[in-house]
Amino acid sequence: MQSKTNFRDVFYVSDGTAITSETLGHAVLGQFPIEVSQVTLPFVETVERAQYVKNQINQKFIETGEKPLVFFSIVLPEIKAIIAQANANLYDVLSVLVEPLTRDLQLEPAPKLHRSHSINKDSDSYQKRIAAIEYTLAHDDGVSLNNLEQADIILLGVSRCGKTPTCLYLAMQFGVRAVNYPFIEDDMARLKLPKEIEPYRFKTFGLTIDTERLMAIRHERYANSEYSSENQCGKELNKVESLFRREAIPYLNTTTLSVEEISTRLMEVSGLKRTLW
Amino acid sequence: MQSKTNFRDVFYVSDGTAITSETLGHAVLGQFPIEVSQVTLPFVETVERAQYVKNQINQKFIETGEKPLVFFSIVLPEIKAIIAQANANLYDVLSVLVEPLTRDLQLEPAPKLHRSHSINKDSDSYQKRIAAIEYTLAHDDGVSLNNLEQADIILLGVSRCGKTPTCLYLAMQFGVRAVNYPFIEDDMARLKLPKEIEPYRFKTFGLTIDTERLMAIRHERYANSEYSSENQCGKELNKVESLFRREAIPYLNTTTLSVEEISTRLMEVSGLKRTLW
Numbered sequence: 001m002q003s004k005t006n007f008r009d010v011f012y013v014s015d016g017t018a019i020t021s022e023t024l025g026h027a028v029l030g031q032f033p034i035e036v037s038q039v040t041l042p043f044v045e046t047v048e049r050a051q052y053v054k055n056q057i058n059q060k061f062i063e064t065g066e067k068p069l070v071f072f073s074i075v076l077p078e079i080k081a082i083i084a085q086a087n088a089n090l091y092d093v094l095s096v097l098v099e100p101l102t103r104d105l106q107l108e109p110a111p112k113l114h115r116s117h118s119i120n121k122d123s124d125s126y127q128k129r130i131a132a133i134e135y136t137l138a139h140d141d142g143v144s145l146n147n148l149e150q151a152d153i154i155l156l157g158v159s160r161c162g163k164t165p166t167c168l169y170l171a172m173q174f175g176v177r178a179v180n181y182p183f184i185e186d187d188m189a190r191l192k193l194p195k196e197i198e199p200y201r202f203k204t205f206g207l208t209i210d211t212e213r214l215m216a217i218r219h220e221r222y223a224n225s226e227y228s229s230e231n232q233c234g235k236e237l238n239k240v241e242s243l244f245r246r247e248a249i250p251y252l253n254t255t256t257l258s259v260e261e262i263s264t265r266l267m268e269v270s271g272l273k274r275t276l277w
Numbered sequence: 278m279q280s281k282t283n284f285r286d287v288f289y290v291s292d293g294t295a296i297t298s299e300t301l302g303h304a305v306l307g308q309f310p311i312e313v314s315q316v317t318l319p320f321v322e323t324v325e326r327a328q329y330v331k332n333q334i335n336q337k338f339i340e341t342g343e344k345p346l347v348f349f350s351i352v353l354p355e356i357k358a359i360i361a362q363a364n365a366n367l368y369d370v371l372s373v374l375v376e377p378l379t380r381d382l383q384l385e386p387a388p389k390l391h392r393s394h395s396i397n398k399d400s401d402s403y404q405k406r407i408a409a410i411e412y413t414l415a416h417d418d419g420v421s422l423n424n425l426e427q428a429d430i431i432l433l434g435v436s437r438c439g440k441t442p443t444c445l446y447l448a449m450q451f452g453v454r455a456v457n458y459p460f461i462e463d464d465m466a467r468l469k470l471p472k473e474i475e476p477y478r479f480k481t482f483g484l485t486i487d488t489e490r491l492m493a494i495r496h497e498r499y500a501n502s503e504y505s506s507e508n509q510c511g512k513e514l515n516k517v518e519s520l521f522r523r524e525a526i527p528y529l530n531t532t533t534l535s536v537e538e539i540s541t542r543l544m545e546v547s548g549l550k551r552t553l554w
Contacts, residue, residue, distance in 0.1 A: 006384075008382070012310070016538075017537045017538055017541040018541065019300070019541070020300055020301060020304040021298070022302070022551070023297055023300040024300070024370065025303050025374075027297040027371060028371055028374045028375055028378060029352065029378075029387050031352075031371065031375055031378075031386040031387070032378065032382060032384055032386055032387065033384065033387045034382065034384065038551075040551045042541045042542075042545055043541070043542060043545060067381075069381075071304070071374075073304065075308075076471060089378075089381040090378075091377065091378070093301065093374065094304060096374065097301065097302075097305045097348075097368055097373065098305055098308055100366075100368065101305060101306075101309065101368070104344075104346075104366040105311065107283070107309055107310065107311065109309055110309065110310045111308050111309040127497075127538075130442060133441070133442050133445065134441075137414075137417070137445075138412070164414070165406075165407060165410050165449070168410065168414075168445055168449060169449060172445060172449060219402075230353040245328065255401075257401070259406075260296055261293075262295055264294040264295065264319045264320070266322060268319055274317045
């Protein structure tokens with residue numbers, strides 16, 4: 001029976017994107033030694049859809065004999081009332097904090113639908129975000145080293161050490177204009193900062209990675225190549241790390257870090273401000 | 278005094294990325310009619326840094342005379358104990374749900390640091406995510422129409438209607454392989470699906486946008502151009518929407534939607550499964 005009790009069906013339900021429910025539910029479940037099967041049901045905005053979702057949850061209870069876990073973030077009272085009747089363990093991710101805040105702020109909540117991940121498209125911050133994504137795409141992988149005066153950060157490192165996903169995450173999540181430049185074979189002989197980057201060295205940040213990990217990543221792309229060899233990977237990493245040290249460029253080893261961790265760590269080190277949408 | 282009580286300083290504090298605290302705090306604050314100034318302090322992993330953060334919060338209280346709002350997600354008990362002493366209104370975003378879950382699951386939590394936004398790099402889901410980002414970048418803006426059999430979704434629409442940010446968000450957040458293809462002027466004369474896309478029409482999804490909004494976005498890029506004119510924008514949108522209807526391609530108007538809303542709505546309509554990291 002142990003294996004059964006340690007497995008649960010999980011639903012994330014919202015009248016918005018369900019991103020808040022997902023993020024919090026996922027984090028909370030990570031604190032428990034259980035396996036889960038997760039379903040996300042966003043935009044539950046009508047009574048009909050709410051009834052349908054309630055039935056879907058109830059059906060799962062009938063099938064499994066275990067109450068599903070339902071994390072929900074619902075502003076519309078009539079929708080919330082229906083979901084609250086499901087045969088499930090229900091967790092209202094917003095209300096648990098809205099109540100103490102109401103007391104502490106001595107203010108009544110003024111709930112608005114979709115406040116969290118929706119936007120005023122005329123707002124500066126939304127424009128800033130879209131512009132950051134475009135800038136970052138145009139400056140991916142050394143494609144362009146123009147307009148570096150507009151960059152918030154310039155990532156340096158060998159090919160396949162995590163620069164591109166990090167830059168895109170920085171742009172998407174935080175509205176950061178991120179440039180990335182890969183040191184390639186031709187740079188290795190006498191490694192130095194490209195002259196276009198030199199005037200903006202104060203914006204540079206290095207990424208590095210363990211040799212074994214780099215070999216594995218490169219091997220997936222080009223199996224058994226010189227590019228993925230221990231010799232080549234080790235040599236490139238040595239040279240690039242020497243450059244970082246010689247030029248006093250702050251750097252981070254990405255081997256055990258997720259895109260989120262790399263991004264938030266280097267925002268922190270470089271003092272960039274996080275924008276929330 | 279009204280204006281003073283409706284402004285608060287907010288801190289998001291975590292021994293991880295602080296993404297969970299930010300997401301939940303931001304959503305909860307969106308329910309109240311207040312203005313905030315927000316600071317995020319991730320990776321508070323040492324006693325020294327925790328003391329520093331506590332002092333920073335206390336200093337804000339001294340400066341403003343108002344208790345800052347502190348949303349925190351901290352696993353390490355010795356760090357949590359220090360932050361809990363700050364002169365602030367404190368909200369433990371995880372514990373409020375960990376407690377009822379402990380009761381409902383009849384399981385003790387087994388907290389691990391950084392479980393939420395960290396990764397096992399050898400895991401399939403992490404590889405899937407990075408591969409999705411690469412695939413999506415390689416298929417941005419019609420650059421390549423190869424390997425469409427690997428696509429999860431193919432977005433169609435006129436230039437500047439929101440395809441690229443949506444595709445990148447889908448890849449980054451959900452590990453979706455997203456292709457996007459812009460209909461350009463040359464396509465307009467006799468508009469049809471490109472022959473490379475035809476076999477994969479069941480994966481297509483259209484984006485459209487109001488004429489005024491498209492004009493404004495294009496005007497920012499090329500002011501007073503034919504490209505941003507009412508005549509041109511209106512014509513392109515008419516033609517493309519006719520195509521969507523004629524070919525029975527599901528489509529969405531992005532005018533009032535954020536990247537998150539567009540992405541989650543089209544995941545929902547197209548039945549794609551959300552992967553959580």
